[in-house]
Amino acid sequence: MRVRGMALQLTIIGMLVAAATAAPEFPIAKPGCRDRCGNVSIPYPFGTDSGCYYDAGFLITCNDSFNPPKAFLTTRKLHIEQYIAKDCYNAFGRTRRITPRLKLAKFIISDADNIFVSIGCDTVASLSGYLKEAGSNETQYKVGCMSSCNTLKYVPNDTCSGIGCCQTSLAKGVDDFSITVTSQTDHSGILDFSPCSYAFIIEEKKFNFSQSSLLDLQKVTKLPMVVDWSIGNNSCAEVKTNTSACQGNSTCYDPDNGNGYLCRCLDGYRGNPYLPNGCLDIDECTDATVNHNCTHICTNSPGDYTCSCPKGYHGDGRKNSEGCNRRQSLVIQIVVGKFVYHLLHFQSW
Numbered sequence: 001m002r003v004r005g006m007a008l009q010l011t012i013i014g015m016l017v018a019a020a021t022a023a024p025e026f027p028i029a030k031p032g033c034r035d036r037c038g039n040v041s042i043p044y045p046f047g048t049d050s051g052c053y054y055d056a057g058f059l060i061t062c063n064d065s066f067n068p069p070k071a072f073l074t075t076r077k078l079h080i081e082q083y084i085a086k087d088c089y090n091a092f093g094r095t096r097r098i099t100p101r102l103k104l105a106k107f108i109i110s111d112a113d114n115i116f117v118s119i120g121c122d123t124v125a126s127l128s129g130y131l132k133e134a135g136s137n138e139t140q141y142k143v144g145c146m147s148s149c150n151t152l153k154y155v156p157n158d159t160c161s162g163i164g165c166c167q168t169s170l171a172k173g174v175d176d177f178s179i180t181v182t183s184q185t186d187h188s189g190i191l192d193f194s195p196c197s198y199a200f201i202i203e204e205k206k207f208n209f210s211q212s213s214l215l216d217l218q219k220v221t222k223l224p225m226v227v228d229w230s231i232g233n234n235s236c237a238e239v240k241t242n243t244s245a246c247q248g249n250s251t252c253y254d255p256d257n258g259n260g261y262l263c264r265c266l267d268g269y270r271g272n273p274y275l276p277n278g279c280l281d282i283d284e285c286t287d288a289t290v291n292h293n294c295t296h297i298c299t300n301s302p303g304d305y306t307c308s309c310p311k312g313y314h315g316d317g318r319k320n321s322e323g324c325n326r327r328q329s330l331v332i333q334i335v336v337g338k339f340v341y342h343l344l345h346f347q348s349w
């Protein structure tokens with residue numbers, strides 16, 4: 001089974017944006033563009049119609065009847081589902097073999113979020129990946145996992161320890177991979193508890209292994225994986241001269257995995273940094289999601305806020321700091337001869 005670029009566009013139907021739950025005055029899509037597909041938000045650079053997305057790699061096909069959403073997008077992670085590689089046997093020989101391949105072009109498999117796993121008691125699995133490196137051709141890399149066991153007795157529940165289950169981490173920069181899985185002895189003698197070998201890339205947080213996985217994964221076709229996205233092929237330094245790189249009130253940063261650049265709103269601003277006028281000032285004084293630290297008077301300013309004290313009070317007006325204190329006056333009476341001087345002294349902190 002080959003799963004290529006076009007298939008990804010179908011898989012990301014239904015995306016959920018954690019970051020886009022911000023107040024509605026912050027636009028997430030280009031003007032006149034659809035910003036939702038069902039319950040799911042679609043922030044620029046993603047879009048559903050021509051003129052609404054950054055380039056074809058960010059085209060989302062919206063299918064409102066798709067339920068529940070199978071994939072969702074957080075600030076710079078895209079959650080997708082990917083086929084499991086399988087190699088299954090019965091007493092007469094091989095019954096089923098699936099060798100998935102995924103080519104992502106615009107996206108990079110997140111090395112921080114995913115692991116490569118193989119499961120089975122007569123299992124040899126390998127992941128062949130292509131690494132995308134700035135300014136050079138793609139280079140191939142390969143990792144493998146092997147496990148063999150002739151009884152369930154030592155296969156642990158809860159941990160992928162090497163017996164019946166093997167896992168390894170991924171390299172940075174993988175945008176294209178294929179997974180193959182095979183057996184050495186056609187699972188003979190273990191068909192009752194381990195008829196298949198499986199291998200897949202999975203979001204580490206979502207992975208669990210137990211003895212029952214050896215049989216239960218027969219019924220599972222896809223598992224969740226996380227991919228990173230970025231804009232273009234050039235780093236921030238390379239696009240620096242280009243005023244269109246990131247928009248006002250935002251700043252450019254390089255992804256820790258793969259090429260291209262990313263934008264984020266400056267501190268004190270919120271919104272979609274890829275849109276013109278997308279990052280707007282947060283009014284820290286009134287915004288319910290911000291815990292401003294003013295004890296008395298809060299004054300908003302672009303990207304920031306200041307605290308102050310009412311008349312007759314002294315201090316910086318901040319919690320866990322000076323706060324505001326009533327000015328205390330000390331009247332010192334000095335009698336010099338027959339003159340009385342009243343020296344008013346403000347206590348300073």
Ligand SMILES: *[C@@H]1O[C@H](CO)[C@@H](O)[C@H](O)[C@H]1NC(C)=O
Pocket residue numbers: 063064065066
């Ligand atoms: C939307 O998704 C449903 C369920 O997967 C499918 O039956 C239908 O054909 C899709 N519609 C379009 C326009 O792709």
Ligand SMILES: *[C@@H]1O[C@H](CO)[C@@H](O)[C@H](O)[C@H]1NC(C)=O
Pocket residue numbers: 038039066067068069
């Ligand atoms: C949309 O949200 C409603 C209410 O939160 C929920 O009941 C419904 O299942 C959601 N639909 C989808 C497609 O997630």
Ligand SMILES: *[C@@H]1O[C@H](CO)[C@@H](O)[C@H](O)[C@H]1NC(C)=O
Pocket residue numbers: 135136137
């Ligand atoms: C990349 O591959 C092409 C064709 O295979 C070759 O001509 C070129 O020299 C390679 N570039 C680098 C940087 O390796």
Ligand SMILES: *[C@@H]1O[C@H](CO)[C@@H](O)[C@H](O)[C@H]1NC(C)=O
Pocket residue numbers: 153154155156157211
């Ligand atoms: C694992 O769990 C199964 C079912 O709960 C149990 O039968 C088996 O004894 C357990 N094996 C180990 C090694 O803990």
Ligand SMILES: *[C@@H]1O[C@H](CO)[C@@H](O)[C@H](O)[C@H]1NC(C)=O
Pocket residue numbers: 202206207208209213220223
């Ligand atoms: C992890 O457990 C859940 C429910 O307990 C199950 O649906 C899922 O398929 C399991 N994942 C794997 C990779 O075994």
Ligand SMILES: *[C@@H]1O[C@H](CO)[C@@H](O)[C@H](O)[C@H]1NC(C)=O
Pocket residue numbers: 231232233
């Ligand atoms: C990035 O590079 C690839 C191949 O090197 C090219 O096909 C693609 O058009 C480039 N994308 C952008 C946005 O420049």
Ligand SMILES: *[C@@H]1O[C@H](CO)[C@@H](O)[C@H](O)[C@H]1NC(C)=O
Pocket residue numbers: 234238239242244
């Ligand atoms: C600069 O921006 C323009 C317009 O968006 C684009 O055509 C050009 O390729 C960009 N240059 C670089 C180096 O990214």
Ligand SMILES: *[C@@H]1O[C@H](CO)[C@@H](O)[C@H](O)[C@H]1NC(C)=O
Pocket residue numbers: 247248249276277278279280281282302
């Ligand atoms: C920057 O933020 C200010 C305050 O919200 C807003 O008025 C202005 O339009 C923003 N500038 C850009 C270029 O987005």
Ligand SMILES: *[C@@H]1O[C@H](CO)[C@@H](O)[C@H](O)[C@H]1NC(C)=O
Pocket residue numbers: 284290291292293320
């Ligand atoms: C409030 O103060 C705490 C600790 O002094 C600080 O971590 C937090 O960022 C401050 N909140 C704001 C909105 O400035």
